[in-house]
Amino acid sequence: MALSGSERVHKPLGLLAELTHRCPLGCPYCSNPLALDAREDELDTATWARVFREAAQLGVLQVHLSGGEPGARRDLVDVTAGAHAAGLYTNLITSAVGITEKRLGALAEAGLDHVQISIQDSDAQSADHIAGYAGAFARKRVHRANIDRIAEMVDLALALGASRIEIAHVQYYGWALRNRAALMPSREQVQRAAAAVDKLRSRHHGRIVIDAVVPDYYARYPKPCVGGWGRRSLNVTPAGKVLPCHAAESITGLEFWNVRDRSLADIWANSPAFNAFRGTAWMKEPCASCPRRELDFGGCRCQAFALTGDAAATDPVCHLAPDHTQVEELAALRTDTAYDYRRMRAGQEASIMA
Ligand code: SF4
Ligand code: FES
Numbered sequence: 001m002a003l004s005g006s007e008r009v010h011k012p013l014g015l016l017a018e019l020t021h022r023c024p025l026g027c028p029y030c031s032n033p034l035a036l037d038a039r040e041d042e043l044d045t046a047t048w049a050r051v052f053r054e055a056a057q058l059g060v061l062q063v064h065l066s067g068g069e070p071g072a073r074r075d076l077v078d079v080t081a082g083a084h085a086a087g088l089y090t091n092l093i094t095s096a097v098g099i100t101e102k103r104l105g106a107l108a109e110a111g112l113d114h115v116q117i118s119i120q121d122s123d124a125q126s127a128d129h130i131a132g133y134a135g136a137f138a139r140k141r142v143h144r145a146n147i148d149r150i151a152e153m154v155d156l157a158l159a160l161g162a163s164r165i166e167i168a169h170v171q172y173y174g175w176a177l178r179n180r181a182a183l184m185p186s187r188e189q190v191q192r193a194a195a196a197v198d199k200l201r202s203r204h205h206g207r208i209v210i211d212a213v214v215p216d217y218y219a220r221y222p223k224p225c226v227g228g229w230g231r232r233s234l235n236v237t238p239a240g241k242v243l244p245c246h247a248a249e250s251i252t253g254l255e256f257w258n259v260r261d262r263s264l265a266d267i268w269a270n271s272p273a274f275n276a277f278r279g280t281a282w283m284k285e286p287c288a289s290c291p292r293r294e295l296d297f298g299g300c301r302c303q304a305f306a307l308t309g310d311a312a313a314t315d316p317v318c319h320l321a322p323d324h325t326q327v328e329e330l331a332a333l334r335t336d337t338a339y340d341y342r343r344m345r346a347g348q349e350a351s352i353m354a
Helices: 043-056 076-085 099-111 124-131 147-159 174-178 185-201 265-272 270-275 300-307 324-334
Strands: 014-018 060-067 089-094 116-119 164-167 209-211 231-235
Touching: 014 043, 043 076, 060 076, 076 089, 076 099, 116 231, 147 164, 147 185, 185 209, 231 265, 265 270, 300 324
Parallel strands: 014 060, 014 231, 060 089, 089 116, 164 209
Antiparallel strands: none
16 A cells, blocks of 8 residues: 555655763753763764764755763864764854864864854843853853843854844743743743844844744644655654654653664665654544644654653643643743752763863
């Protein structure tokens, strides 16, 4: 039987390479898993180069060099050169801590095409508080939005010469899920932020592109997470596990294969984790008969699992989902409790910038 458009195995276009989980920041909204990979388990330079070559052969066009903080890897320049040599477009996602001007020059020479710097806040004190790292802002190493200071953050991005800014709302996986009540904005804040973005778009039209979406818990429909499970992208963890999305390990019972044991092509086509939610055959109602099922793919599998305990359920963000009221209740659950900062296991902190 011929497979339908969404069930056939597509070619991946993007690879998220999590080079390390080490990071000098401790952002409470980090989507890394609670159990972070240790330095001694990280893939070496040569294995990353092999992974990049296999990715290019598989059809991947772009690699995102990420973490943790990728700058924590001493061999970042060599890793970048490996990706460039494989013919991939290279994007470095960094807080910029540890990326000196000299190092940036070496990265550019190694073939780095694009840099994405994460911003926590336009306010230095707040940025340090969010990142759990004194000096984060002063060194222009800031990350993510403070929802009531969007205008100031756009000004900061303009002053830094950015051509594009993404207002990324927290996604509640990993450490962010643990801190959900402390991070959740109110509906009024979300509405004010949307109005601020509209104004900023017209004020800075032609100077900077502003990408922004309604945060998950206040949306009517879910996002087509990762462009559909096992459809367009893959994610390699610091220790070499290949995941359909960065939070896939939060779903219990999935079997992930490792690039140390198998080729990327084999993993993409045959790994049980990638095939678990490919296409639409796994869907339950209301997704199974919904006209949007090949647009949003039923939303996010990790969110469905986190909120309902069933990774094949409709993402409760969808207003048609049987569990949607849970999302409304959770959005209303806001507290001013202290952040639970992301931390490596005891003994790993010392090797963060080694
Ligand atoms: Fe998307 Fe499923 Fe909601 Fe339809 S019911 S809009 S496919 S999440
Ligand atoms: Fe895993 Fe959305 S983050 S499917």
